Amino acid sequence: MKNELEFGTDGIRGPVSEKGISPEFALKLGIATGATLKSRRETVDVVIGRDTRSSGDMLASAFSSGLNQAGANVFNVGIMPSPAVAFLTKSIGANVGVVVSASHNMFRDNGFKFFSGSGKKIPELVEKKIQNNLKLNYVINPCKLGAQKKIQDADGRYIEFCKSCFPRNLSLRDKKIVLDAANGAASFCAGKILSELGAEVIEIGNKPNGININDSVGTLFPQKLIEQFFVFRQILESPWMVMGIDSSWLIIWEEFTMVMSCCTLSPN
Template sequence: MRRYFGTDGVRGEAGKPPLTPEFVLRLGQAAGAYFARQGARPVVLLAKDTRESSDLLEAALAAGLMSQGVRVEHLGVLPTPGVAYLTRRLGATAGAMISASHNPYQDNGIKFFGPSGEKLPDEAEAEIEALLEEAHPTRAIGTVGDFREAERMYLDFLLAHAPDLTGLRLGLDLAHGATYRLGPKLFQRAGAEVMAFFNTPDGRNINRGCGSTHPEALARFVVELGLDLGLAFDGDGDRVQFIDRKGRLFHGDHILYLTALAFGEEGVVGTVMSNMGLEVALRERGLAFHRAPVGDRYVLERLKETGLSLGGEPSGHVIFLRHHTTGDGLLTALLTLKALKAMGGDLADWYEALPLYPQVLLGVRVSDKARVMNHPRLQEAIREAERTLAGRGRLNVRPSGTEPLIRVMVEAKEGAEEMARELAALVAALDRE
């Protein structure tokens, strides 16, 4: 059991436990001690997003790492998948990203990547947590540097996968986050005519009313300005949502369907949140479909188990394992546009090619996720709802791995909203008890 690490690193409100400077210093010491066991002088690449707290946490983490003899190379503001790519490309011991992804600016987090460019496995995170309980006097003096080639190298990697986008009128929602510089540069170099929105970070506006979790403004801009499509990224750039020319959300399930057909995949890995319509459509085409728990690390594990190379989540967090070890919003956008060119038609055509079951997803803020999830009344309500949906829909009630929420998802051809609201109301009531 891990106390601090969740499905996507250590996450919380910056300045409050566990994300205080004191704790992050200790985390750096523990992680540094762990990395020092991997061989000679360890090197850790360190990047961040645009939150106002990222500088503070970066300094604390770097100090802890250096106290254990680690060489820290600062990458500056860079999307999370850029850290994963460069860790593997440069042969670093590890990479670290300071970000809370799609969360509001008050939150922040720390996630680590191993030398393969994959997120550390649960066992490694558990070992780092165990080291947190030990004292770590300074064992060696580490050093620090600024790796100024980081953005250029990551951009070159992305451009190597870019189709010719000449003539495409494209709207970008950069979420005031880690893609705010790189995104426009990338798509302009690929030939697109780019209109960039939400690209002026001030430390507090990341994800606020924008980005992949709030694409409504981008949808309006696409329609009003007559753009061909829009791309909405999240705060750390590991996911993307598309908007078609009619202003409709073309999300991760659509991306998986289109790219699976275009690239001749034998099957796809989704999650428990993937729409039943995607599963039905893929199986009708003779493609296998597997479900993993929510979280890209579990999608990656399932890809390896099945020998497949394409997997992802409705959120737009998609892994193209032939090209990268983690979800990458910019790479996903490029490869989806390449698939679109190969298959013909435009995004609106492919939106209509995948009929999805009506799905309602509600998030209920709670004070104690474990207590509410394990409450007998909620468990009985879930069992009753599953009996009602048997054969005609799906239900998933789960605690968020990154926020103090319980998420209720109901998917059915009819009655989904009523059932979801009833379950959400029960969760809220049980939390108040």
């Protein structure tokens, strides 16, 4: 049977447990990642972000410690959407970006997604080297430890980047948007981005508490988003959009909403 803690199509993911995704495993993975990167260059910088799962801080701290033990520097940006970590990794010229997240899975799972310095998925060859280095018995050298560093205004930099990507010939002014952030990392920035672009935003799934990520909200549960769309559309007759967010952004414009509603909500 395949080891649950091997790299898959989207990093390493599994249940948070003693034999699954644990602080001990996160520490080993951090050491293995740092050792792999340090074998290719003298200085290694890694950006680490996480989603809103209750286990995220614990795992990110352990993973960061492992990287430091192997001599890699860590920029811990806290709760950030995966695309934000990819953007910041490329923006500051870091070697790798890592997100402690299990995407659309429930809070009991967690995992690690890896981005290259270009903001794209790391090559499979690098994944295999990290996997092999998990077996290392690494000896700590106090003269060669990595450091903890900061990115000034990481949230603000990502928000401004997102706004700059919006087509200048389009406007969200006088538009009303129902936004579902799945109680995930985007809860803290998506509404702000849309509001600053001029939209009136009605938010659901934007009150994360550590255990409610993807709980009856998000891309696997579009019903609530669609229901809210039709409720507010009946109250206020004006152009509306719906928007659902998970690890990537999905915008569903008004003309496609009925199609999605029928396909998703109908038992047939």
